Amino acid sequence: MQELTHFINGAHVKGTSGRFADVYNPALGEVQAKVPLASKEELDAAVAAAAAVQPAWAATNPQKRARVLMKFVQLLNRDMDKLAEALSREHGKTLPDAAGDVQRGLEVVEFCIGAPHLLKGEFTDSAGTGIDMYSMRQPLGVVAGITPFNFPAMIPLWKMAPALACGNAFILKPSERDPSVPLMLAELLQEAGLPDGLLQVVNGDKESVDAILDNDTIEAIGFVGSTPIAAYIYERGCANGKRVQCFGGAKNHMIIMPDADMDQAADALVGAGYGAAGERCMAISVAVPVGNDTADRLIEKLVPRIEALKVGPYTAGNDVDYGPVVTAAAKANIERLVQSGLDQGATLAVDGRDYNLQGYENGYFVGPHLFDNVTKDMDIYTTEIFGPVLSTVRAETYEEALGLAMDHEYGNGTAIFTRDGDTARDFAKRINIGMVGINVPIPVPLAYHTFGGWKKSVFGDLNQHGPDAFRFYTRTKTVTSRWPSGTKEGGEFSIPVMD
Numbered sequence: 001m002q003e004l005t006h007f008i009n010g011a012h013v014k015g016t017s018g019r020f021a022d023v024y025n026p027a028l029g030e031v032q033a034k035v036p037l038a039s040k041e042e043l044d045a046a047v048a049a050a051a052a053v054q055p056a057w058a059a060t061n062p063q064k065r066a067r068v069l070m071k072f073v074q075l076l077n078r079d080m081d082k083l084a085e086a087l088s089r090e091h092g093k094t095l096p097d098a099a100g101d102v103q104r105g106l107e108v109v110e111f112c113i114g115a116p117h118l119l120k121g122e123f124t125d126s127a128g129t130g131i132d133m134y135s136m137r138q139p140l141g142v143v144a145g146i147t148p149f150n151f152p153a154m155i156p157l158w159k160m161a162p163a164l165a166c167g168n169a170f171i172l173k174p175s176e177r178d179p180s181v182p183l184m185l186a187e188l189l190q191e192a193g194l195p196d197g198l199l200q201v202v203n204g205d206k207e208s209v210d211a212i213l214d215n216d217t218i219e220a221i222g223f224v225g226s227t228p229i230a231a232y233i234y235e236r237g238c239a240n241g242k243r244v245q246c247f248g249g250a251k252n253h254m255i256i257m258p259d260a261d262m263d264q265a266a267d268a269l270v271g272a273g274y275g276a277a278g279e280r281c282m283a284i285s286v287a288v289p290v291g292n293d294t295a296d297r298l299i300e301k302l303v304p305r306i307e308a309l310k311v312g313p314y315t316a317g318n319d320v321d322y323g324p325v326v327t328a329a330a331k332a333n334i335e336r337l338v339q340s341g342l343d344q345g346a347t348l349a350v351d352g353r354d355y356n357l358q359g360y361e362n363g364y365f366v367g368p369h370l371f372d373n374v375t376k377d378m379d380i381y382t383t384e385i386f387g388p389v390l391s392t393v394r395a396e397t398y399e400e401a402l403g404l405a406m407d408h409e410y411g412n413g414t415a416i417f418t419r420d421g422d423t424a425r426d427f428a429k430r431i432n433i434g435m436v437g438i439n440v441p442i443p444v445p446l447a448y449h450t451f452g453g454w455k456k457s458v459f460g461d462l463n464q465h466g467p468d469a470f471r472f473y474t475r476t477k478t479v480t481s482r483w484p485s486g487t488k489e490g491g492e493f494s495i496p497v498m499d
């Protein structure tokens with residue numbers, strides 16, 4: 001059995017806590033490795049070592065830091081296939097989707113190569129007589145990221161790249177379900193020239209997370225995962241005086257207007273609802289057709305597409321649309337929620353129960369489900385299912401559809417499909433959700449914009465990647481200087497104003 005490690009001070013390091021978690025191959029339902037779960041002492045030692053090397057990194061000019069990231073991009077491209085394979089083996093997603101996971105992270109590294117420009121600060125010449133004023137962005141010191149299982153390359157990269165570009169040291173606590181790719185990323189950054197100790201990958205569970213929350217040296221924490229854990233980390237991290245941003249769960253609605261291109265909408269829904277087995281925080285999990293006729297036409301288009309979906313292991317390459325879900329527990333939870341949907345009166349237009357894949361009977365495969373006649377009070381509507389289950393809620397009017405999405409507690413992403421510019425514009429303007437697609441089902445912003453939801457999908461006030469990341473990972477210092485210094489008019493006792 002392979003024993004995974006931590007990555008500390010530039011080397012793979014065995015765990016010493018004596019605690020491990022099983023890492024599965026979800027397609028086979030077999031344990032393929034064990035990952036060490038760090039103790040508080042291991043976490044604290046990794047942080048202390050990072051703190052010792054961070055000042056020299058902060059003093060390295062931003063262009064040199066950016067060159068490390070430039071080399072890192074080359075290495076990510078060189079090893080793309082290897083990374084995608086390792087990612088699929090632990091996560092279960094298809095190989096093309098795994099390569100996309102790496103690619104969307106890599107694009108943020110590319111953006112961070114612009115650090116010299118992004119960190120330039122502001123300057124006011126002659127703010128008063130002989131007075132100049134300037135602001136600099138300085139790194140925070142040691143910062144940490146706690147990341148989820150569903151994007152084991154992209155989300156660690158979204159956090160480590162800007163943190164390091166800004167001159168911080170970074171402690172990564174990846175998901176214990178798929179820790180191999182984060183370890184590979186650390187190896188590649190070292191090969192790219194990152195000095196030892198600046199990226200510490202500490203594997204673990206709640207014990208190491210709590211150690212991060214309580215460590216006095218860690219200045220900031222970025223978290224991505226489920227909403228209850230996001231709320232916990234935000235509360236405890238803030239109470240300990242840290243800068244904290246937490247991105248949580250989602251229930252993304254797609255509104256289909258009567259004038260939408262129904263083939264386009266159905267294709268979009270199938271990809272956005274079932275891609276990655278629905279294990280995406282930007283997956284569409286609720287379809288809201290406006291009007292019964294629209295709903296009937298949509299369902300008619302959806303059913304054959306969903307029934308034709310190919311579910312299988314990543315080893316089938318391009319021949320599968322989605323793979324297994326991540327664990328047996330995730331599969332059982334999806335099955336429980338599907339049953340609750342039936343018990344509470346929804347109808348199954350496509351029934352994915354009892355899905356079996358020959359040769360992979362122990363894998364965590366879940367067949368695709370399409371619910372119709374879902375209502376607001378049902379558990380399948382209120383809860384994030386995180387599986388290949390799409391719920392259809394029929395709305396009579398556009399206002400009712402808009403109200404549904406607005407009233408839901410989550411506010412990560414949403415989409416509208418329509419040919420009408422007025423409706424699309426009204427929707428984009430009024431909706432209380434962070435990322436909006438117009439005839440685009442999964443509107444994940446590109447690296448140079450920022451990513452973040454609203455409502456219970458986020459705790460904190462800055463988004464991920466784009467310019468916000470450079471704000472999150474730096475602190476502003478503003479200097480007011482007077483040259484010549486020779487003005488001697490005695491002390492001033494009222495607040496200074498510039499003449």
Ligand code: NAD
Pocket residue numbers: 146147148149150151173174175176204205206209210224225226227229230247248249250280281384386412453457
């Ligand atoms: P999770 O909340 O179970 O785990 C996330 C991280 O928190 C992991 O590193 C895990 O080890 C740690 N953790 C788990 N339980 C903990 C506890 N009790 N105390 C302290 N730490 C704990 O989430 P997950 O299942 O890995 O990921 C799926 C969730 O992440 C979904 O809800 C999904 O919507 C969300 N997600 C959100 C975004 C976003 O940007 N909003 C992006 C991706 C995923």
